[in-house]
Amino acid sequence: MVIKEPSKSSVSKRSSEDNFPDYAPPPYDWTYAPDELPQKSSARVGGGSSLITVGDDGRIEVDLNTKLGRALSISIPNPPRYTLQDVIERPENWLIKLNIVIQVVGSRGDVQPFIALGSELQKHGHRVRLATHNVFQDFVRTSGLEFYPIGGDPAELMAYMVKNPGLIPSMQSLRQGDIQRKRAMVAEMLDGCWRSCIEPDPVSHTPFVAEAIIANPPSFAHVHCAQALGIPVHLMFTMPWNATRAFPHPLASIKLGKTDPMIANYISYGVVEFLTWQGLGDIINKWRYTLDLEPVPLSEGPSLTETLKVPFTYCWSPALVPKPADWGPHIDVCGFFFRDAPNYTPPxxxxxxxxxxxxxxxxxxxxxxxxxxxxxxxxxxxxxxxxxxxxxxxxxxxxxxxxxxxxxxxxxxxxxxxxxxxxxxxxxxxxxxxxxxxxxxxxxxxxxxxxxxxxxxxxxxxxxxxxxxxxxxxxxxxxxxxxxxxxxxxxxxxxxxxxxxxxxxxESGVKTAVASFHANLPCTRLQCDIFPDRSASWTIKKGKKEIRVSKLAAEVLLWNIKIDHKTLKLLETKRTHMENRRWDPVTGASSAAFGTASNIVDATAGIFMKPYEEFKRNDSNVPTPVSDGHSSSSASDRDNGEGSSHSIMESSGRSGMQTAGAMAAASGKSVGRVVTSSVKSIVDVPLAVAEGLRVVPKMYGEEPKNHGEVTDWKSGVIVAGKSFGHGMTDGLMGLFVQPYKGARAEGAWGAAKGFGKGVIGVPTKLGAGVVGLVAYPGQGIAKSIRSAAHSKTRDRILMLRHEEGRWLLRTAQSLDQSQVISTYDELMRGKRTHAAQITIE
Structure with missing residues (x-):
């Protein structure tokens, strides 16, 4: 690999013309000579002219000289442009103390940098829990951090990765059953990561509900846990994970052909993400169901963190790899994480x-x-x-x-x-x-x-x-x-x-990473209106007045009968909104219809197959694990650092009547799924058409209108109204406005293009507005029904936040409860507009 040093004039010219920050990196030439890394293909995915092959070194070879590769290189969108005004303001002093869980999957070398990070976070008053594999318990606890076991065997993971260094497993691993074991381990770790967000400390039994998540990407649970809890998430890693044109994904090698190397680099990230989601997407969606979350669509799963603009901090030295210019302000390169040198006497x-x-x-x-x-x-x-x-x-x-x-x-x-x-x-x-x-x-x-x-x-x-x-x-x-x-x-x-x-x-890698973490937090929504150094967990609304209160403040008010439990509403300090984006009305409607048909066929087959599975289960002598979805490990397991699974064991020795009942119940659930899928299609297909029509202007360079998020039936009606109003005005006015804009920009040719845009806009924008009158309220009603039917996780979070609040109240020293009450009264009367200066030990 060769790094070409640019001249100073070329850097300044690029920065000024493209509005890139001054820290734009040098251009990278990632052209591998044959003797650097092996490039010979040892396996092929999808036939002889496939876009993707597997090299001897395990990396994914992306051949852009195929028809699909050339099509991708033409259709790849331009990366977002960021201006100097996009740079995030970094607070000099951070006040709010948070419960932070750090989720790490990997080897000891992966865990060690996060111990350094956790120690630095503690200096800011945060309560830090490091959730990782059970074998690292002593390593973490002796470093002064709380520990939570998520299961998984890092030695087995390392052995698997040595045998399968890339994303596509070898035939030997398939024959030996390594893939199923790895998938089972991933399912175990996903569950462990969720429990690390909400369960008490396994040793002290001190209540803990996370208020922010830091994770490395291979932990996979991070974004989904954050969505369930409504809290911020920040990813940190030691290798590039965000798409860039500066260099390819480390797990991919590129066969360019005539493709621009920068475009090839960008494509490589999408290919790796797609293959990763192909292998794990079904496991993640099954696990999301236990958290009362809707499944992530296949089209959205691979690019989820990019779409959501999840903050990223890369733990490497910019002296080695500077930040690429096409990474936005939510992405930082901060330096390596080094812990304080341990006191060591050599043998x-x-x-x-x-x-x-x-x-x-x-x-x-x-x-x-x-x-x-x-x-x-x-x-x-x-x-x-x-x-x-x-x-x-x-x-x-x-x-x-x-x-x-x-x-x-x-x-x-x-x-x-x-x-x-x-x-x-x-x-x-x-x-x-x-x-x-x-x-x-x-x-x-x-x-x-x-x-x-x-x-x-x-x-x-x-x-x-x-x-x-x-x-x-x-x-x-x-x-x-x-x-x-x-x-x-x-x-x-x-x-x-x-x-x-x-x-x-x-460099100060760890300190810079903490500053990056703080800078990306939603400070305004996080801060409690009564305790300024505490994170808000609830909202209290009376009339037009709404205040945010922490777990401790809420329990003080409940204890003094200033409010009742019904007054408190769960606060999402950072809402994670996942949507199934549509490209156009045709593919949108067809994919929605296909998805519905697939669900109906699967559910119909289950009417017959599920009872048979129940019958065979009774015929087996092997106990069957059945997850209760919410139970936690026993106290004795937690004390021993175990608790990697919260399954209970269902006895296989059922009577004939019990087996018949289980078979009937399984069949009944499948019938219910058929009905549910059929009803859901009434919402999904019109919604896909409305969204497809709404985004058509994007095809000719116009930014589509965003009418807001649909969360319930009320917001559905509001979005439908906005969609209809904008569709009518923009669709009809576009016949006159678009030619005028085009003429001002490009003269007669621009006016002609503008007229074409206006003509296309009439049916698409009007159609989006009309179909939206049905689609968005239907979506809102469906979400309201689903929210009412799937409330176990929300109820559990509510209960656990109260438990931690009561523990904080019991252990608080020198707390003046009367001052809390008076501050609350002033806030409700509008006599105070800022957080009170109430402190406790």
Missing amino acids: PELDAFLKAGPPPVYIGFGSIVIDDPKRLSAILLEAVESTGVRAIISRGWSKLDGPPLPHVLYLGDCPHEWLFQHVAAVVHHGGAGTTACGLLNGKPTAIVPFFGDQPFWGNMVAAAGAGSKPIPHLQLDAKNLAEAITLCLTPEAAAAARDIATKMRA
Whole structure:
């Protein structure tokens, strides 16, 4: 990979002409030479001329020289343009203390940066819970953070990823049942992530209801938990996840053909997201059903975070990868996350080895689980022998080992922050955390990538001159490893690594990330009107007056009989609205009709198949797990750090009458689904037509009118009225307004184009208004009915917020309840317009 440095004049010209911020990055040339990463296709998806193939390194190869690829490259929309006025204002001092849950899926290297983040958040008064795999409980708790287990086995995940480094699994994994186990693990972790938002601390049993979520994207539950709770979510990650034209997705390699490389880069993100959703979308939607959330449409799932503009913070140094110019103000590149260096005293064996000769080379692959550790150990030792260096080989999760040698030390767990100060160079798998630690200490780096973002970091290090080109683990041998070590020990590599270290030490990654998190929070809606340092959870409305109150303030008012429970309404501090966007009336109506037909066919089949499944279940001797949807793990499980599933076990020894009853109930549910799907089509199809007609102007460059969100029957009627009014006025007036606008912009030719737009606008805008009179009220009525029928999750959140409020009231010290009451009275009378200065210990 080559990074081309632009001239200063070219950067300033681009910034001024395109209204891009001044921190526009240099252009990236992500053209891989054949010897950098393997490009040979080992599998094909969708036939011989497929857009997508799978490379030997596991990355998705996107071939844009196919018909579909060329069509995509032509139809890809322009990225949004952001101006300097779009930059988010960052508060200097943050006042509101929040319950924050950090959800992390991955290895120890993925968890460690978020421990540093959690510690920094605590300094701002936040209560921080880190939710991750059970095996990291001690690691998290000894760091001073609350811990919640979400289940899942990171060692198994690492082993799976080594065997399947890309998004498409191998035939071996399919035959061995790895895919079903991984999908079951994802379902378990989704459930664990939801419970981490609402359940008490597993050890202290202190109530906890999240008021904000921070997560890494592979946790997958983040946006959906935020929607159910109505709270903000912020994603943080170590590899690019937002589409950009600057460089391709790290899990994709590009075959360009005649396509513009920038367009190809942009397309690669959509391809990876689509494949990810194809593999997990059904699991996520089944889980969403348990949270009383509607399913995410297939067309919306892959681009959900992009559509919702979920704030993103990338945990890498801008000295290595600056922020691309087409990333908006809700996306930040802040620097690597480093925790405070731990107090560490090396064991005598390590201390003696370091003092016995020149600085050694560190070699280790951390949490990577390798099928043949003996073979890898032999390669490492042969490379060490041929280069004549001293080496520390970290055993890691693969337990690398070998014969005792005077110039080689086999090492167990040791903090990299301390160890990397005492070595000459580092060789590792390319995890973001390990890469960052090596570069921060100015150590040249050789990366042997296995999967994920590891090739990305290997290429970035090589492009900076601070190490060798990455060696994919399948190509690793003693010769190329020896060459990489030799290159890392050159003065040029050492100088480049020191230069990067100097730049990185000037950054404050964790502090910048916290500032980014605070800047993207909806401060106005978050703040309690009585306790200014507390997050609001409820609204109280009397007449035209509405105030926001925290859990503690609400319980004080309830305890003193100033309000009753019916007065309190759940507050959504950040509403997540997911909609099924339509491109045009034809595809919109046909897709809605097809979806309805598919649901009816599936439900009809269930009338016969579901009773049979119940019969076979009774015939089996294996107990069947049945989720209750809301139950929590037992106290004993929580104390042991377990609780990775809240399923209960249904006994298979049912009587004949019980089995017959279960079969009848299963059939009855399927009949109900047939009726429900049929009725739903009466709403879905007209709605798809109305929305399709509404967005037709987008095809010729005009921004469609947004009439608001439909949440219930009242808002449905309002949106219908606006749609009809705008459709009538804009549709008819467009015959005159559009030619006038066109003439002013482009003269006679513009007037002709404007007349064409006006002609198209008459039937589409009028049609959208007329159909909307039926569609939007119908949508609102359907949502009102659904909300009433699916209220378990909402009722549970209501109950748990009250529980935490009562706990806060019991434990509050020096709280003047009379001042709370007087402030409430003043707010309701309109004599106070700002938060009171009431503080408690």
